[in-house]
Amino acid sequence: MAYEKELAAAKKAVSLAARLSQGVQKTLLQSEVWTKSDRTPVTAADFGSQAVVSLVLERELRPETFSLVAEEETGELRKKGSEVFLEGITKLVKNTLASEESYADSPPLSTEDVLNAIDCGKSEGGCSGYHWVLDPIDGTRGFVRGEQYAVGLALLVEGKVVLGVMACPNLPLASEFGETDMSSQENVGCLFFATSGSGAYVQPLKGHSPPQKVGVSSNENLEEAKFLESYHKPIPIHSSIAKKLGITALPVRMDSQAKYAAVSRGDAEIYLRFTLSGHRETIWDHAPGFIITTEAGGVVCDAAGKSLDFSKGKYLAHETGIIVTTKKLEPWVLMAVREAMEEERKFISESHS
Numbered sequence: 001m002a003y004e005k006e007l008a009a010a011k012k013a014v015s016l017a018a019r020l021s022q023g024v025q026k027t028l029l030q031s032e033v034w035t036k037s038d039r040t041p042v043t044a045a046d047f048g049s050q051a052v053v054s055l056v057l058e059r060e061l062r063p064e065t066f067s068l069v070a071e072e073e074t075g076e077l078r079k080k081g082s083e084v085f086l087e088g089i090t091k092l093v094k095n096t097l098a099s100e101e102s103y104a105d106s107p108p109l110s111t112e113d114v115l116n117a118i119d120c121g122k123s124e125g126g127c128s129g130y131h132w133v134l135d136p137i138d139g140t141r142g143f144v145r146g147e148q149y150a151v152g153l154a155l156l157v158e159g160k161v162v163l164g165v166m167a168c169p170n171l172p173l174a175s176e177f178g179e180t181d182m183s184s185q186e187n188v189g190c191l192f193f194a195t196s197g198s199g200a201y202v203q204p205l206k207g208h209s210p211p212q213k214v215g216v217s218s219n220e221n222l223e224e225a226k227f228l229e230s231y232h233k234p235i236p237i238h239s240s241i242a243k244k245l246g247i248t249a250l251p252v253r254m255d256s257q258a259k260y261a262a263v264s265r266g267d268a269e270i271y272l273r274f275t276l277s278g279h280r281e282t283i284w285d286h287a288p289g290f291i292i293t294t295e296a297g298g299v300v301c302d303a304a305g306k307s308l309d310f311s312k313g314k315y316l317a318h319e320t321g322i323i324v325t326t327k328k329l330e331p332w333v334l335m336a337v338r339e340a341m342e343e344e345r346k347f348i349s350e351s352h353s
């Protein structure tokens, strides 16, 4: 299988970052949640996870050039008044790496080392060369609420996503739905991974059980289809698309790219992602989920039916809307999307005339 070395390093990096994030989620206080200039939340886990992934990839792969396109940067952390927060992040990173026996005799880390590790993530990616793409905590809103989130890492080579690893620490191992019963911790926590052409797999985040191959749902009966949308806010066009498809079930609302993982293993048949504002989708919000779902036999495209283009820098270049579904249901879903968008366009133009 191609990219074996990169896959092993990515699984180690994401698993350690997930270990850090689980520790933080257990004790997180509202006062420890910062709000960024784009009004989205960020925590010590977002920064700590990015530092851990950056350090582990460098230690494991010792690449000549290391290009990481990642969500977080250290502008606020370097400011006066952030010292205590930064100290806390550094402690989290040191303890997490120290918990990995192969790093037992690594040199001690300073806060500067942690800041520099986070800032490795400044790359803009692009259409040539090797770029790691990281969302250190995807679904920080869910993370703060104690619910679903993911650590998502992908490898972009010549503009194509060739590898993806995603930890979903609060997703049950059993392919079931509804409330996550996180009381039974031993059956919760998944590590999904895929490399292009080799299929998609899931293994428990904890322990050493062998990976199981995953595949999308074979259900063709739209009445029984389940669809997913972001927890963040209801998007009107999603329900009109579902209605056109004859889907009776209400959407399951979930934070993060765990939605991609759920489709990849057949928990749901459709994931719709139309955003209200002019939000530009970043590649780290989609690259890991994209390859895991496509390697599991799914389809990830924009509303025009075009596959996603990750080669244009840190933002996706796509028409509005992202649709994730199975090959069997794709034609019906795209037809319903086109009709719903047409109706919405008409409604908007009539209300303006």
Ligand SMILES: Nc1ncnc2c1ncn2[C@@H]1O[C@H](COP(=O)(O)O)[C@@H](OP(=O)(O)O)[C@H]1O
Residues within 6 Å of the ligand: 040, 071, 135, 137, 138, 139, 140, 141, 229, 230, 231, 232, 254, 255, 256, 257, 275, 276, 277, 279, 285
């Ligand atoms: N208006 C918007 N439309 C689409 N995505 C948005 C958005 N505002 C924020 N996001 C991104 O959506 C991601 C979460 O997706 P979801 O809503 O499916 O959980 C967040 O990632 P982070 O949590 O990594 O910041 C956030 O960056």
Ligand SMILES: [Mg+2]
Residues within 6 Å of the ligand: 040, 041, 042, 071, 140
């Ligand atoms: Mg964020």
Ligand SMILES: [Mg+2]
Residues within 6 Å of the ligand: 135, 137, 138, 139, 284, 285
């Ligand atoms: Mg994200």
Ligand SMILES: [Mg+2]
Residues within 6 Å of the ligand: 046, 071, 135, 136, 137, 138, 139, 140
């Ligand atoms: Mg994030």
